[in-house]
Amino acid sequence: MVTVTNLHKRFGSQKVLNGLNLETHLPGIIAVLGPNGSGKTTLIKSLLGMVIPQKGEIAVNGKEIRRQSDYRKEIDYLPQIANFPGNLTVKELIGMIKDLRGKPARDKELIAFFGIESFLDKKLSKLSGGTRQKVNIVLCFMFDSPLIILDEPTSGLDPASLIKLRELLQKEKAAGKTIIITSHIMNFVEETADRILFLLEGVIYFNGSITELKTQTGQDDLEHAIAQILT
Amino acid sequence: MKAVLFIFLSFVSFSFYATEITVCETCEIKSIKKAVEVAESGDTIRVKPGIYKENDIVIKDKSITIIGDDFPVIDAEMQGTAISISAEAFKIEGFKIINIGRSHTSDFSAILVSNSTNFEIKNNRFDNIFFGILIERSNNGRIIGNRVTGKAKSQAHSGNAIHLWKTEEMHIENNYLEGVRDGIYLEFTDDTEIINNVCKNNLRYGLHFMFSDGNTYSGNLFENNGAGVAVMYSKEILMYRNTFKNNWGSASYGLLLKDITDSELKQNTFEENTVGISADNTNRINYIENDFKSNGYAVKIRGGCYNNVFERNNFLYNSFDLTYNGHSNENTFNGNYWSNYSGYDLDKDNFGDIPYRPVSLFSYLVDKTPESIVMLRSLFIDLIEFSEKVSPIFTPANVLDEQPYIRKIQW
Amino acid sequence: MFKILKYSFFDLFRSRWSFVYFFFYLLLGLVLLFLNNDLSNAIITLMNVIIVLVPLIGTIFGIMYFYNSREFTELLLAQPIARKHIFLGQYLGVAISLALSLVLGLGIPFIIYGLFESSAIWDFFSLLVVGSFLTFIFTALSFGIALRFENKIKGFGMAILMWLFLAIIYDGIFLLLLMYFQEYPLEDFALAASVLNPIDLSRTLILLKLDISALLGYTGAVFKSFFGTTKGSIISFGVLLAWVILPIWGMLRLASKKDF
Numbered sequence: 001m002v003t004v005t006n007l008h009k010r011f012g013s014q015k016v017l018n019g020l021n022l023e024t025h026l027p028g029i030i031a032v033l034g035p036n037g038s039g040k041t042t043l044i045k046s047l048l049g050m051v052i053p054q055k056g057e058i059a060v061n062g063k064e065i066r067r068q069s070d071y072r073k074e075i076d077y078l079p080q081i082a083n084f085p086g087n088l089t090v091k092e093l094i095g096m097i098k099d100l101r102g103k104p105a106r107d108k109e110l111i112a113f114f115g116i117e118s119f120l121d122k123k124l125s126k127l128s129g130g131t132r133q134k135v136n137i138v139l140c141f142m143f144d145s146p147l148i149i150l151d152e153p154t155s156g157l158d159p160a161s162l163i164k165l166r167e168l169l170q171k172e173k174a175a176g177k178t179i180i181i182t183s184h185i186m187n188f189v190e191e192t193a194d195r196i197l198f199l200l201e202g203v204i205y206f207n208g209s210i211t212e213l214k215t216q217t218g219q220d221d222l223e224h225a226i227a228q229i230l231t
Numbered sequence: 232m233k234a235v236l237f238i239f240l241s242f243v244s245f246s247f248y249a250t251e252i253t254v255c256e257t258c259e260i261k262s263i264k265k266a267v268e269v270a271e272s273g274d275t276i277r278v279k280p281g282i283y284k285e286n287d288i289v290i291k292d293k294s295i296t297i298i299g300d301d302f303p304v305i306d307a308e309m310q311g312t313a314i315s316i317s318a319e320a321f322k323i324e325g326f327k328i329i330n331i332g333r334s335h336t337s338d339f340s341a342i343l344v345s346n347s348t349n350f351e352i353k354n355n356r357f358d359n360i361f362f363g364i365l366i367e368r369s370n371n372g373r374i375i376g377n378r379v380t381g382k383a384k385s386q387a388h389s390g391n392a393i394h395l396w397k398t399e400e401m402h403i404e405n406n407y408l409e410g411v412r413d414g415i416y417l418e419f420t421d422d423t424e425i426i427n428n429v430c431k432n433n434l435r436y437g438l439h440f441m442f443s444d445g446n447t448y449s450g451n452l453f454e455n456n457g458a459g460v461a462v463m464y465s466k467e468i469l470m471y472r473n474t475f476k477n478n479w480g481s482a483s484y485g486l487l488l489k490d491i492t493d494s495e496l497k498q499n500t501f502e503e504n505t506v507g508i509s510a511d512n513t514n515r516i517n518y519i520e521n522d523f524k525s526n527g528y529a530v531k532i533r534g535g536c537y538n539n540v541f542e543r544n545n546f547l548y549n550s551f552d553l554t555y556n557g558h559s560n561e562n563t564f565n566g567n568y569w570s571n572y573s574g575y576d577l578d579k580d581n582f583g584d585i586p587y588r589p590v591s592l593f594s595y596l597v598d599k600t601p602e603s604i605v606m607l608r609s610l611f612i613d614l615i616e617f618s619e620k621v622s623p624i625f626t627p628a629n630v631l632d633e634q635p636y637i638r639k640i641q642w
Numbered sequence: 643m644f645k646i647l648k649y650s651f652f653d654l655f656r657s658r659w660s661f662v663y664f665f666f667y668l669l670l671g672l673v674l675l676f677l678n679n680d681l682s683n684a685i686i687t688l689m690n691v692i693i694v695l696v697p698l699i700g701t702i703f704g705i706m707y708f709y710n711s712r713e714f715t716e717l718l719l720a721q722p723i724a725r726k727h728i729f730l731g732q733y734l735g736v737a738i739s740l741a742l743s744l745v746l747g748l749g750i751p752f753i754i755y756g757l758f759e760s761s762a763i764w765d766f767f768s769l770l771v772v773g774s775f776l777t778f779i780f781t782a783l784s785f786g787i788a789l790r791f792e793n794k795i796k797g798f799g800m801a802i803l804m805w806l807f808l809a810i811i812y813d814g815i816f817l818l819l820l821m822y823f824q825e826y827p828l829e830d831f832a833l834a835a836s837v838l839n840p841i842d843l844s845r846t847l848i849l850l851k852l853d854i855s856a857l858l859g860y861t862g863a864v865f866k867s868f869f870g871t872t873k874g875s876i877i878s879f880g881v882l883l884a885w886v887i888l889p890i891w892g893m894l895r896l897a898s899k900k901d902f
Contacts, residue, residue: 011901050719051901067898069724077720085714087656100645100721139717548683570683596817600824602832603817605865607849608686609842610694611813 001178007056009042016042018202029179031189034199040182044149048077078140080151086125090135097139105142129156148179154188186223255279264288270295278303290316299325307331315343322351331360333388340365362390370399381410383434391416417443426450436461459485468494478504488513496521506531514538520642523549537561543640553589560629568636576637587635590626592619643727650735660739667747675755681762689848692773697780698805704784705801707736709794716902729897737781741774765851772844775882779840782889789896812839833868840885847878
């Protein structure tokens with residue numbers, strides 16, 4: 001689905017991605033982990049064409065993405081900070097994104113799922129952080145695309161919503177989608193991810209299942225396994 | 232008045248013997264020249280409509296009246312002067328005189344009057360002429376209701392519509408003068424009244440004075456001339472209720488005053504001229520209740536101007552209200568209305584509480600570097616202008632209106 | 643692109659600021675006309691306002707909108723829409739709503755006043771055209787600056803500096819050069835310098851309609867013979883158009899390279 005070859009990205013003098021290679025074949029949930037500044041977000045944004053790498057190729061579904069935009073029809077993205085035009089209502093925002101995509105969407109179903117019907121006519125600037133994140137999630141999942149990219153999806157969510165998100169992820173996975181997630185909540189990663197990508201110094205340091213990671217580091221807890229890599 | 236009475240009396244005295252001579256194509260007398268030859272003082276020559284190809288009609292010492300019926304045409308066929316007169320108490324009325332030839336040596340004119348007195352030239356039309364009415368060494372003449380239309384292209388090849396030289400007590404009224412070099416030209420002409428004339432589209436000046444004292448001109452319109460009016464080397468000139476309009480050009484102005492003393496300008500309107508008034512060496516002139524509206528420069532005071540008074544004038548939306556050469560000021564500018572004034576009137580006495588400085592720094596800059604005119608009304612200029620107003624360095628500090636009116640002055 | 647334009651446009655039209663801008667012009671127009679009672683004077687004052695304020699507001703508004711809608715932009719970037727269309731759409735949304743506030747805000751009081759029967763209608767019309775041009779120019783420039791500088795404070799500072807330069811400093815340098823080289827023939831230089839800065843060019847275009855007699859004096863003839871001819875008008879509008887197109891082009895180039 002996604003092939004990344006020899007990806008280099010530098011911001012000024014700071015090298016963030018340093019010849020990164022990646023290939024995802026199978027459906028499932030991939031968690032991208034790594035210390036702060038290891039290039040997680042940069043990698044994700046490169047996939048979306050928001051960050052433009054200096055060198056290297058990215059292909060989504062076999063097509064090179066440089067200077068393209070149509071391939072994003074197949075991607076749903078959840079940005080890290082959900083800050084929307086404040087004077088729109090939730091309904092208007094959803095309507096607008098639907099209009100921009102020009103594609104049928106399952107927004108009603110998701111709104112009901114997260115229970116945000118009562119907020120539909122509220123302005124986005126009046127919403128709490130958690131509600132805003134729910135809107136963000138609805139916007140992301142409503143198009144039913146085969147590739148889903150989530151940047152810190154858990155931020156601001158209450159435990160009940162977290163359970164719903166997990167439920168949703170499992171459903172999507174079962175529907176045969178590829179889901180790429182970054183998160184700092186190891187608990188969440190451990191329960192959802194099929195595969196771990198560990199980024200360190202701009203390359204993929206580890207690529208495998210959670211069990212493999214645990215065996216390799218000799219730790220029986222994900223957090224400790226990660227900490228082990230870093231030392 | 233004396234002149235009118237005199238003409239009247241002379242007509243009365245001759246009327247008893249007077250005969251009327253009729254000129255027409257089928258009459259016994261077919262030419263004006265012939266009629267003039269046979270006429271005696273006191274006679275009237277009546278010319279019927281038609282085209283009379285004549286020039287050099289000479290009237291000498293005969294007090295006659297020549298009247299054209301329905302504008303008979305005298306076509307001089309570009310050959311010399313049409314009519315020349317030297318007489319007392321005569322009158323020419325109702326002709327159309329055309330095609331006066333140009334000359335570098337002689338001032339050929341439609342009507343030439345010399346050494347005459349008590350005469351009237353009334354309601355004639357002149358077209359394609361060199362000089363129109365040329366009067367020399369004469370007095371007590373009335374030039375009324377004539378209409379001159381020329382097609383002057385260059386100053387060297389054109390003459391003046393009404394040209395007075397060494398005359399006195401003339402009365403010039405209701406004439407329409409267009410397309411010549413100078414509309415009205417006065418040299419060594421004193422005690423003359425110029426009233427309600429229109430001078431338009433003339434190459435040089437609408438009205439031109441030289442060495443002529445004690446004249447009055449009022450109610451005239453000077454529009455779109457090379458320059459409106461030039462008054463030079465004269466004194467005791469009264470200028471009332473005239474309009475100076477649209478006199479545009481790099482050396483143009485509404486009114487040029489040069490070496491003028493003891494004169495008065497009152498209730499004139501200067502509108503959309505490159506320069507409203509340009510004053511050079513003028514002393515003791517009162518500028519009262521004039522409107523200066525939308526001119527490039529409203530008033531330019533050049534060197535040698537002393538004891539001039541500007542009072543109750545309205546300065547409205549001019550690019551520059553006043554420019555001033557030199558730093559000393561012997562003139563007063565108190566009690567005018569300036570639309571650019573931004574002061575306030577807290578004590579409600581109708582005068583602004585802070586003085587107005589009519590000379591802007593920018594006018595000074597433009598004077599030094601004319602190209603900088605492109606910066607007119609730019610923010611940078613406004614800023615330096617503001618700092619100059621706060622503490623004058625380049626502009627004369629004592630040129631100011633201590634009592635600027637807060638509202639436009641009605642007069 | 644038109645969808646983005648539509649949303650940016652409606653977004654701005656619903657925000658308080660474009661109404662503040664609109665009402666500011668409405669008030670200005672009403673006050674000038676009904677307290678002054680003189681159309682030509684009102685137009686001169688308006689020109690001063692337009693020449694100074696329109697670029698400033700275009701600059702500030704453009705840069706504020708860009709920085710404020712950054713997250714929204716990121717949301718759009720993840721959608722299947724070409725970058726070019728996103729930024730062009732947002733730019734046009736801002737520029738059109740500003741231009742509309744200007745035209746309506748000033749137009750309404752002038753229509754109430756009875757502009758259509760007045761001879762000043764063309765002066766007023768050219769004022770609005772020039773004002774709209776300036777809006778488009780300075781919004782594009784500020785978008786470019788916002789794209790160039792990640793740091794809001796820095797970007798804001800640069801935008802104000804850019805305005806300050808074009809509105810004031812440029813003229814200061816221009817004037818100094820004129821004074822310094824006053825022995826030389828300067829007409830062509832002055833002409834070129836006033837055409838190249840969009841604020842100077844706009845001012846000159848309006849002034850030729852208003853203060854025409856002053857400009858006609860002295861070297862004014864040169865300007866008149868340039869701006870008064872068809873060739874001059876075409877060049878002037880060409881330059882104004884270039885001042886719109888080049889910053890847009892630069893902005894889109896910056897946008898195509900930028901990381902979000």
